[in-house]
Amino acid sequence: xxxxxxxxxxxxxxxxxxxxxxxxxxxxxxxxxxxxxxxxxxxxxxxxxxxxxxxxxxxxxxxxxxxxxxxxxxxxxxxxxxxxxxxxxxxxxxxxxxxxxxxxxxxxxxxxxxxxxxxxxxxxxxxxxxxxxxxxxxxxxxxxxxxxxxxxxxxxxxxxxxxxxxxxxxxxxxxxxxxxxxxxxxxxxxxxxxxxxxxxxxxxxxxxxxxxxxxxxxxxxxxxxxxxxxxxxxxxxxxxxxxxxxxxxxxxxxxxxxxxxxxxxxxxxxxxxxxxxxxxxxxxxxxxxxxxxxxxxxxxxxxxxxxxxxxxxxxxxxxxxxxxxxxxxxxxxxxxxxxxxxxxxxxxxxxxxxxxxxxxxxxxxxxxxxxx
Amino acid sequence: xxxxxxxxxxxxxxxxxxxxxxxxxxxxxxxxxxxxxxxxxxxxxxxxxxxxxxxxxxxxxxxxxxxxxxxxxxxxxxxxxxxxxxxxxxxxxxxxxxxxxxxxxxxxxxxxxxxxxxxxxxxxxxxxxxxxxxxxxxxxxxxxxxxxxxxxxxxxxxxxxxxxxxxxxxxxxxxxxxxxxxxxxxxxxxxxxxxxxx
Ligand SMILES: Nc1ncnc2c1ncn2[C@@H]1O[C@H](COP(=O)(O)OP(=O)(O)OP(=O)(O)O)[C@@H](O)[C@H]1O
Ligand SMILES: [Mg+2]
Ligand SMILES: [Zn+2]
Numbered sequence: 034x035x036x037x038x039x040x041x042x043x044x045x046x047x048x049x050x051x052x053x054x055x056x057x058x059x060x061x062x063x064x065x066x067x068x069x070x071x072x073x074x075x076x077x078x079x080x081x082x083x084x085x086x087x088x089x090x091x092x093x094x095x096x097x098x099x100x101x102x103x104x105x106x107x108x109x110x111x112x113x114x115x116x117x118x119x120x121x122x123x124x125x126x127x128x129x130x131x132x133x134x135x136x137x138x139x140x141x142x143x144x145x146x147x148x149x150x151x152x153x154x155x156x157x158x159x160x161x162x163x164x165x166x167x168x169x170x171x172x173x174x175x176x177x178x179x180x181x182x183x184x185x186x187x188x189x190x191x192x193x194x195x196x197x198x199x200x201x202x203x204x205x206x207x208x209x210x211x212x213x214x215x216x217x218x219x220x221x222x223x224x225x226x227x228x229x230x231x232x233x234x235x236x237x238x239x240x241x242x243x244x245x246x247x248x249x250x251x252x253x254x255x256x257x258x259x260x261x262x263x264x265x266x267x268x269x270x271x272x273x274x275x276x277x278x279x280x281x282x283x284x285x286x287x288x289x290x291x292x293x294x295x296x297x298x299x300x301x302x303x304x305x306x307x308x309x310x311x312x313x314x315x316x317x318x319x320x321x322x323x324x325x326x327x328x329x330x331x332x333x334x335x336x337x338x339x340x341x342x343x344x345x346x347x348x349x350x351x352x353x354x355x356x357x358x359x360x361x362x363x364x365x366x367x368x369x370x371x372x373x374x375x376x377x378x379x380x381x382x383x384x385x386x387x388x389x390x391x392x393x394x395x396x397x398x399x400x401x402x403x404x405x
Numbered sequence: 406x407x408x409x410x411x412x413x414x415x416x417x418x419x420x421x422x423x424x425x426x427x428x429x430x431x432x433x434x435x436x437x438x439x440x441x442x443x444x445x446x447x448x449x450x451x452x453x454x455x456x457x458x459x460x461x462x463x464x465x466x467x468x469x470x471x472x473x474x475x476x477x478x479x480x481x482x483x484x485x486x487x488x489x490x491x492x493x494x495x496x497x498x499x500x501x502x503x504x505x506x507x508x509x510x511x512x513x514x515x516x517x518x519x520x521x522x523x524x525x526x527x528x529x530x531x532x533x534x535x536x537x538x539x540x541x542x543x544x545x546x547x548x549x550x551x552x553x554x555x556x557x558x559x560x561x562x563x564x565x566x567x568x569x570x571x572x573x574x575x576x577x578x579x580x581x582x583x584x585x586x587x588x589x590x591x592x593x594x595x596x597x598x599x600x601x602x603x
Contacts, residue, residue, distance in 0.1 A: 188552045195518040210516065210524060213559045217552070 035372035038106040043098025045071040046399035063396035069376035080144040145344035161302035186221035201292035223273035230266040239331035255306040261296040346373040466511040468493040485542040515553040543571040
């Protein structure tokens with residue numbers, strides 16, 4: 034799929050701009066604070082109905098404007114589609130082919146994007162919460178049912194934690210209600226973890242191959258999901274549920290003492306290994322960057338598996354941070370397959386060959402012009 | 406804004422109702438001033454009467470003006486089946502359907518540790534007592550399809566099952582409790598679940 038036209042009105046520092054893009058690589062060049070990330074954000078908004086960097090929709094309304102409007106013509110194998118996202122101080126409106134959609138879930142899905150920005154290094158270097166968020170977002174993009182299960186899990190978790198807190202330090206038997214909460218939480222945990230295992234399995238396959246390519250066959254990436262109960266890939270829901278109930282049973286005294294839930298998807302993590310060593314702890318900057326990039330590129334393939342065509346790739350401020358070899362590997366991977374938007378402050382760090390094939394835009398203070 | 410005291414009191418009164426903010430409350434209050442006196446008096450009287458004459462059935466805890474309520478008193482109904490609901494308005498919804506001829510038990514809430522509501526804070530002890538005495542053979546649990554409604558259903562099931570009484574849970578087409586934005590596909594996936602024995 035690709036974006037053919039993009040129009041922004043009153044969006045951040047763009048009062049009005051209309052652009053036509055190539056299905057291939059589009060490079061956006063500009064100094065700091067000119068509006069490069071704003072363009073990426075607008076494309077992300079068109080895909081997801083919300084920003085990748087803020088929860089407050091209103092922030093995106095231009096200071097001189099009373100609304101923000103992002104409009105795009107999307108080409109998919111199935112045909113063209115027009116998408117509109119409009120933010121006003123009162124709320125947002127999303128439209129598919131001029132028809133207003135009541136639910137965001139009905140809107141999302143026409144345009145798929147994968148974004149890779151410097152913050153994504155946190156996927157490797159950051160804490161477990163970062164990696165859980167990555168897993169949850171990726172599965173959630175394709176599965177509203179997963180988001181529902183996850184929300185339910187979190188709700189039961191809150192209830193159970195409150196219950197444990199209420200009983201903290203008590204020597205009396207908490208009775209049947211704790212058994213009920215255990216069963217309820219285990220059932221939701223099973224649903225969440227089953228999807229996570231399946232996702233990791235698919236991600237692993239692609240990421241491994243991609244990582245080998247970027248490292249010229251020198252590095253073997255391995256992704257392990259680290260559960261908090263005796264569970265593994267391939268278990269059915271009832272086996273998973275029993276395992277979590279067992280974990281709650283085993284840690285019962287400890288949980289009653291601490292007043293909080295110690296097992297479950299909210300305490301689980303991904304471990305990333307390169308050539309058998311944990312890259313989170315022992316990896317070099319370059320290895321960590323390559324690992325994050327492999328995960329993101331694997332995501333592109335996963336989306337293709339699911340919907341039958343490639344998503345749009347957004348690379349904000351990352352290309353110039355890769356060495357020549359990684360740059361060319363990345364570009365070979367996407368060449369001719371994936372419409373890609375690349376931002377950079379200067380062309381210096383970027384291979385000549387890439388630039389020669391790409392459309393180039395220059396951005397300056399909310400004005401964007403195609404220069405080639 | 407400074408209103409004469411009677412108006413402020415009226416506005417305050419309206420604001421105690423659910424879903425009514427200051428704007429709507431003052432609009433309603435000024436509307437009352439324009440109504441004719443007879444209508445105003447009869448409205449005031451029906452408010453007071455409703456509160457004075459209605460109580461809860463000592464049997465099923467449904468809202469009623471007689472005790473036991475009309476449903477509990479109706480000998481044509483099937484006293485072997487009890488449907489457990491969270492609120493009185495759920496009884497009204499079930500009755501509108503005209504498909505169900507058993508009795509009810511209104512819990513007045515659902516178990517929720519976050520809100521400080523345990524099993525004893527809803528009418529579960531009363532239910533268990535009722536099951537000991539009455540000739541009840543089946544309980545249908547119709548608590549809401551929320552996390553709290555489910556927990557309440559599971560808790561009741563655990564308490565009732567040892568007595569040998571049959572426990573069923575009604576099927577729900579529309580799951581609530583998660584993110585409503587995603588209800589559509591979730592509804593589809595959950596709708597497969599039918600009425601099931603617990
Ligand atoms: N709601 C808004 N209305 C108008 N201008 C805004 C709004 N929000 C942000 N800006 C402006 O947009 C500019 C930042 O744009 P952006 O984040 O796209 O920069 P950038 O080109 O990506 O820079 P960098 O290279 O530093 O990442 C800032 O000058 C900021 O003042
Ligand atoms: Mg930027
Ligand atoms: Zn009654």
